[in-house]
Amino acid sequence: MSTKSTEPTVLIHANLTEIQDTNRVRVAVAICENKPVMDVIAYIHQEMVSNAVGPDAAYIRDKLEPSWLRVVSPVAPVAGVIDSAEMLQAYYRFFQLVKPGSTWDHKKPILKGDPKKPMIPKEGFGKFTCDLDKHVRYQYDIWSNIHYGYVGLACGLPRWDLLAGGGGAQIYARTVPDGYWSRRFQELGDADFLAAFDDPADQEAIKIGFELWDSHKLSMTTKHILDIVRERFSRLSTEVCELRCVKHK
Incomplete structure (x- = not known):
C-alpha cells in the first residue's frame, strides 16, 4: 500500500x-532586482544643489552678467563686444560640463557606477530603479536630464537655449530619435528646431528640472523630486514593474 x-x-x-x-x-x-528609486534621487539631489552653488555655476552666472561698460554706457560698442565674448565663454563652460562623459553628465555613473562617487553603488544603479510603492521603474537617463534643467536655470541660462541644447546633445551623440519633423512642426513649432532633435521624454525631464528650480530653488528636497516624477511618470522613460514581490508594498 x-x-x-x-x-x-x-x-x-x-x-x-x-x-x-x-x-x-x-x-x-x-524578486525585483532593481534598486529603490529613492537611492538615486538622493544622489541626484545632492548633485543638483551642490552644483547650483558651485564654482562652475558661479563662473557662468558671472559671465552672463552685463559688463560694467554696458551699465555706464549702453551704447558703447566695446561693451557689446565684451558681453558677446563673455557670453560665449559662459556657454562654452556649460557645454564642457554637460557634454557626454563630462562632470555634469551623470548617465554613465548612474548606470555603471563610479568609485569617485560614494553615494553610487560600486556596480551602479543599473538601467532602472524601482518605485516600490507605485510599481514603476525609472530609466537611468532621467536623472541627469532633470539635473541639466535645474542647474542650467541656476546658472542663468535661458530655457529655450537649454531645451535646444538637449537636442544639440542628441546630434553630438548621434542618438536623434525617430519623429524629428513631426515634433518640430506639430509639437514644438518651427522655432524650436534644435529641441525637436531631442527625445520627448528627455525634454520632459529637462522641464521637470526647470519646475524644481522655479518652485524651490536651493530649498528643494528629495521628496519634491519624487513627487514630480511620480506625477509625470507617463511622460518619462519609465516602465511598469509587474512584479508583486516582498520588496513591493
Missing part, C-alpha cells in the same frame, strides 16, 4: 528566485 508523501509540492517558474511556502505548496516568487 502506497503512502501519501508529506513533502510540499514545488512549482517552478522560469527566472524566479525566491521560494514561499503557503499551505504546503512551495512557489517560486519573482
Whole structure:
C-alpha cells in the first residue's frame, strides 16, 4: 500500500528566485532586482544643489552678467563686444560640463557606477530603479536630464537655449530619435528646431528640472523630486514593474 508523501509540492517558474511556502505548496516568487528609486534621487539631489552653488555655476552666472561698460554706457560698442565674448565663454563652460562623459553628465555613473562617487553603488544603479510603492521603474537617463534643467536655470541660462541644447546633445551623440519633423512642426513649432532633435521624454525631464528650480530653488528636497516624477511618470522613460514581490508594498 502506497503512502501519501508529506513533502510540499514545488512549482517552478522560469527566472524566479525566491521560494514561499503557503499551505504546503512551495512557489517560486519573482524578486525585483532593481534598486529603490529613492537611492538615486538622493544622489541626484545632492548633485543638483551642490552644483547650483558651485564654482562652475558661479563662473557662468558671472559671465552672463552685463559688463560694467554696458551699465555706464549702453551704447558703447566695446561693451557689446565684451558681453558677446563673455557670453560665449559662459556657454562654452556649460557645454564642457554637460557634454557626454563630462562632470555634469551623470548617465554613465548612474548606470555603471563610479568609485569617485560614494553615494553610487560600486556596480551602479543599473538601467532602472524601482518605485516600490507605485510599481514603476525609472530609466537611468532621467536623472541627469532633470539635473541639466535645474542647474542650467541656476546658472542663468535661458530655457529655450537649454531645451535646444538637449537636442544639440542628441546630434553630438548621434542618438536623434525617430519623429524629428513631426515634433518640430506639430509639437514644438518651427522655432524650436534644435529641441525637436531631442527625445520627448528627455525634454520632459529637462522641464521637470526647470519646475524644481522655479518652485524651490536651493530649498528643494528629495521628496519634491519624487513627487514630480511620480506625477509625470507617463511622460518619462519609465516602465511598469509587474512584479508583486516582498520588496513591493
